[in-house]
Amino acid sequence: MAHGFKEHATWSPYENNGGTCVAIAGSDYCIVAADTRLSLGYSILTRGHSKLFKLSDTAVMASSGFQADVRTLQKNLEARQKGYYHQHGKPMSCPAMAQLLSNTLYYKRFFPYYSFNVLGGLDTEGKGCVYTYDAVGSYERTGYSTQGSGAELIMPILDNQLKSASPLLYPPRETATPLTEQEALEIVKDTFASATERQIYTGDGLEIVVINKDGIHKEYLDLKKD
Amino acid sequence: MFRNQYDTDVTTWSPAGRLHQVEYAMEGVKQGSAAVGLKCKTHVVLASVNKASSELSSYQKKLFKIDENIGVAMAGIIADGRVLCKFMRSECIYHQFVFEAPLPVSRLVVQVADKAQVCTQRSWKRPYGVGLLVAGLDEAGPHLYYNCPSGNYYEYYAFAIGSRSQAAKTYLERRFETFKDCSRDELIRHALLAVKESLQDEELKSTNCGIAVVGADEDFHILDGETLQSFIDTLEDNKAEAKEAAPEDPASTSGGGEAGPSAGAAEEPPAEATPMDM
Numbered sequence: 111m112a113h114g115f116k117e118h119a120t121w122s123p124y125e126n127n128g129g130t131c132v133a134i135a136g137s138d139y140c141i142v143a144a145d146t147r148l149s150l151g152y153s154i155l156t157r158g159h160s161k162l163f164k165l166s167d168t169a170v171m172a173s174s175g176f177q178a179d180v181r182t183l184q185k186n187l188e189a190r191q192k193g194y195y196h197q198h199g200k201p202m203s204c205p206a207m208a209q210l211l212s213n214t215l216y217y218k219r220f221f222p223y224y225s226f227n228v229l230g231g232l233d234t235e236g237k238g239c240v241y242t243y244d245a246v247g248s249y250e251r252t253g254y255s256t257q258g259s260g261a262e263l264i265m266p267i268l269d270n271q272l273k274s275a276s277p278l279l280y281p282p283r284e285t286a287t288p289l290t291e292q293e294a295l296e297i298v299k300d301t302f303a304s305a306t307e308r309q310i311y312t313g314d315g316l317e318i319v320v321i322n323k324d325g326i327h328k329e330y331l332d333l334k335k336d
Numbered sequence: 337m338f339r340n341q342y343d344t345d346v347t348t349w350s351p352a353g354r355l356h357q358v359e360y361a362m363e364g365v366k367q368g369s370a371a372v373g374l375k376c377k378t379h380v381v382l383a384s385v386n387k388a389s390s391e392l393s394s395y396q397k398k399l400f401k402i403d404e405n406i407g408v409a410m411a412g413i414i415a416d417g418r419v420l421c422k423f424m425r426s427e428c429i430y431h432q433f434v435f436e437a438p439l440p441v442s443r444l445v446v447q448v449a450d451k452a453q454v455c456t457q458r459s460w461k462r463p464y465g466v467g468l469l470v471a472g473l474d475e476a477g478p479h480l481y482y483n484c485p486s487g488n489y490y491e492y493y494a495f496a497i498g499s500r501s502q503a504a505k506t507y508l509e510r511r512f513e514t515f516k517d518c519s520r521d522e523l524i525r526h527a528l529l530a531v532k533e534s535l536q537d538e539e540l541k542s543t544n545c546g547i548a549v550v551g552a553d554e555d556f557h558i559l560d561g562e563t564l565q566s567f568i569d570t571l572e573d574n575k576a577e578a579k580e581a582a583p584e585d586p587a588s589t590s591g592g593g594e595a596g597p598s599a600g601a602a603e604e605p606p607a608e609a610t611p612m613d614m
Contacts, residue, residue, distance in 0.1 A: 189433045196401075196425045 124176050124224045125150060128311030129161050130260035131172035132301065133230035134272065134294050135238030135253050135286040139322040142230035143298050144172040145260075145306070145333060146315035157314035157335065165191055167326065169204040169231035170319050171211070174258030175245070176224035183223045186214060204231035208241040208249060215247030222246050226257035231321050238286050238321075252277045253285025260305035260312040267301045291320060299331065306333045337363070347459045358456050358463050361485035365467035368411035370501045370534040371398060372527055373469040374494035374508060375478045376518040379551035380471035382409040383527040385498070385534055386546050399548045399558050403428040405438050406472035407548050407556035411498030412485075413465035420448060420464060420483075441472035441479040445489045453487030467497045473550055496530060503533035520551060524559075524567055532571075540568055 128149040134141045144161035147154060163171045163184045171187070173180040190210060194202050202210070208229055215223055222245045229241040242255035253274045256264045269276060272287040272294070287294055298318060306313040313336070318329040342348050343356035350356055369387040373380065386395035396414045400421045401407050406428065410417035427447055431439035448468065455461040468483040480492045494512045496504035507530045515523065524547055532540045542565040550556035559567075 185433050185436075189429045192403075192429050192432075193426070196422075 123221075124179075126175060126224070127155065127177040128259045129174035130256065130258040130264065130302070130305055130309070130312045131161060131174050131226070131228050132256045132264060132268075132298060133172060133228040133240040133242075133254065134268070134298065135230065135240040136289065136291060136294060137238065137286060138232075138236060139291045139294075139320060140170075140230040140232060140238035140240065141291070141294055141298055141318060141320050142170045142172050142228065143302065143316060143318040144174065144258075145302060145312045146317055147311065147313050147333075148177060149311050152310070154314075160317055162317055162319055163188075164319075164326065165207055165229075166201040166204075166231075168321065169202070169207045169229060170321060170326065171227055171229045172257075173225045173227045175226045179223040180225045183214065183225050183227075187211060190214075203234050204229070204239055204241075205233055205251075207231075208239075208251070211241070211243065212247040212249045215243065215245065219246050226261075228255050228257050230319075232323075236323060240286075253287060258312075260302075260309045263305045263308055264301045267304070268297070271297050291322070295320070295329075302333060345459060346456055346461070346463060355456060358486050361463035361465050362467075364465040365412040365485065365497055366499060366501075368414070368466075368498045369398070370496060370498035370504060370531065371409035371411045371467075371469050372494075372496040372501075372504050372508070372530045372534070373409060373471055373480045373482075373492065374512070374515055374523060374527055374530070375471070375480045376515050376520070376523050378478065379520045379523055379549055379554070380473065380478045380480055381520075381523045381527045382407060382469060382471045382548045383531045384409050384546045385531055386544050395544075399546050401548075401556050401558070402444075402470075402472075403432075403438060404555040405474065405550060406441055406444065406470065407550055407558075408471070409469040409548070411467050411469075411501075416464045417466035417468060420451070420466065420468065423451065424448060438474065440474040440476065441470060441481065442474070442476070442491075444472070445470050445481040445483055448483050449487050449489040452483065452485060455485075456487055469495060469497060471548070471550055471556070473552060478551075494530075496534065498534070500534040500536060503536065504530040507533045520549065520554075521567075524549065525571060528567060528571055540571070541565075542568060 129145055129147060131144040146158050148156045148159040161172050161174055165171055165187055191202055211229060227243040231239060233239040239251055240255055241249050241251050243249045254268050254272055273289060274285045274287045275283045277285045302316045313333045316331050316333050320327045342350035346357035369385040372383040382399060384398040388395040398410050402424045424444060428439045452464050455463045463485040470481040472479050481489050482492055482495050483489045494508040527547060531545050542561045547564055548558045
């Protein structure tokens with residue numbers, strides 16, 4: 111039999127449930143935000159699903175991609191966090207959690223978590239930090255990042271509006287935004303509203319979490335539902 | 337208990353049907369410094385006597401958090417207890433991961449008890465030499481359990497283990513029926529007074545005792561030194577007030593009466609023996 115193509119599996123273990131995540135680090139705060147829409151193909155599974163996950167008082171993770179893998183990854187990290195706390199008598203710092211997330215992702219290098227993550231929080235000095243990942247654990251500390259369906263639409267806006275050095279420069283320099291919390295929040299809200307207009311997988315609602323020395327403050331606002 | 341020819345192995349029965357090695361392990365618990373537990377409708381409190389082996393050293397930690405809703409106090413070989421704590425913590429984490437719900441206390445103590453029982457039926461093992469007071473809250477309410485080296489476990493309204501625990505037990509036996517209606521702070525005061533009985537002549541200070549609390553709206557945590565000292569100070573105040581009030585009118589309620597041991601027994605009307613239906 112002649113054939114010029116490889117036969118492909120009809121079944122895939124993965125699905126993409128869509129959604130967009132954003133994280134922005136400031137001098138003494140960090141904003142982590144994600145929309146609340148869960149999709150499958152052209153359908154909406156739910157309008158009210160949270161993609162944010164609090165790992166500790168100083169670290170919040172936002173993930174988009176395959177919901178089942180995202181949830182399992184969250185549970186995994188939560189269990190490891192508890193174990194760490196019992197062993198060391200203190201909660202994991204955000205940089206420690208960042209490394210753990212990377213290792214956890216790479217552990218499944220040959221059957222990856224279909225999860226696109228941004229981790230935001232405060233580092234050991236109380237400064238904002240954002241870590242951005244690919245599905246197999248390659249990560250980088252940066253001043254801001256986006257992942258998920260609307261990432262390509264939002265990232266250029268953040269590059270333009272956050273008044274920080276470009277993360278693409280080499281040698282790398284401090285890219286946390288010099289803007290205030292309120293200014294950064296406005297940019298987050300605007301970018302999500304814009305992404306919602308042009309993107310079908312982003313919309314319904316926006317969950318924002320602000321981490322600073324006073325703790326974690328949550329906010330929710332509606333996005334367009336079409 | 338005296339030595340006999342049936343007490344070398346844990347797997348040897350005595351003609352009287354006893355396992356002496358297990359009983360010796362329980363003796364070990366009695367040698368450790370005291371630990372006390374008591375519960376009310378909403379909270380469970382654990383208290384420990386923190387005895388340093390010498391002036392140069394620190395005391396051994398005896399209060400451990402197992403999960404947000406569960407903690408233990410131990411008496412006996414603390415090293416054995418620490419290892420059991422690790423086991424309990426990992427069981428709680430596993431259960432939370434698999435069922436996305438906290439492990440009920442009653443299940444946890446059974447798992448610990450089963451683990452302890454194994455050591456009473458293997459010739460190459462020895463029983464755990466530690467008694468655990470497990471305090472926790474689950475959907476069924478507040479719980480206080482005692483895990484024995486024998487592999488038995490018991491649920492209690494209030495209990496004390498370790499050396500000079502009988503004094504604390506006597507204090508608790510007299511008052512346990514009033515505990516269920518106590519407030520959180522009153523319960524802590526009772527715990528401190530029970531521990532005081534075990535300390536006998538020594539003065540109660542935040543450096544020689546420890547208190548941990550767990551409640552429906554309060555994760556298990558160990559009180560820090562300052563908070564603990566302020567509770568101890570209020571015991572002193574109540575005692576002083578009780579002394580002043582007594583010569584004037586022995587029957588009057590002097591501020592927070594339950595705390596003063598002399599005033600307490602006289603004031604409380606005899607409580608009805610209702611089943612502890614929490």
